[in-house]
Amino acid sequence: MRMIKWLAISSLLVVSFISFSTISHAYTVKSGDSLWSIAQQHGVSLHELQDINNQHHSLIYPGEEITIPQAISSSDQQLMARLVHAEAKGEPYAGKVAVATVILNRVDHPDFPNTVRSVIYETYRNGSYAFSPVQNGSIHQSANAESKQAVQEAIAFRGQGKGSLFFYNPDTAVSSWIFDRETTTVIGNHRFAK
Missing domain, CATH: 1.10.10.2520 (Cell wall hydrolase SleB, domain 1)
Incomplete structure (x- = not known):
């Protein structure tokens, strides 16, 4: 019984850690995308998107992989x-x-x-x-x-x-x-x- 409780608690902690530690994900730029449209599509700010990708310009290219910060739910x-x-x-x-x-x-x-x-x-x-x-x-x-x-x-x-x-x-x-x-x-x- 003690082992089952321990497994249940540790599983819950792992799931909580995974869901709260996921702060970004990768996105592959498609033709016609802009940083603005990607920010809008993912519910993040343009400024955050530029910061997390260390970009000081707005040029992106199809096939380029960029990081999307965690969005507001x-x-x-x-x-x-x-x-x-x-x-x-x-x-x-x-x-x-x-x-x-x-x-x-x-x-x-x-x-x-x-x-x-x-x-x-x-x-x-x-x-x-x-x-x-x-x-x-x-x-x-x-x-x-x-x-x-x-x-x-x-x-x-x-x-x-x-x-x-x-x-x-x-x-x-x-x-x-x-x-x-x-x-x-x-x-x-x-x-x-x-």
């Missing part, structure tokens, strides 16, 4: 799209991309959780959530096509923005500390800041 992309839809409904497309970019910037920043899900569901000491759609439940509404596309674009350009970590509507913001943050850009009704 489809469930995390769907979660991001639902948040973008709830937060930026009625905002221009660029504003939707910027909201998705804030999520990714937080994932990459040491002061925030390091996963998409953890960033979106982050809670503060007072029990409130970082994003109001999580608090009011509107994050559970389906995302529209534009919000999904905005997430794809934010992923493709990950790490290339202005470093925005926050966004707010100055007409409805209730926390005064946000007004002290450096504004990076204004899109529609939202101000983006770091």
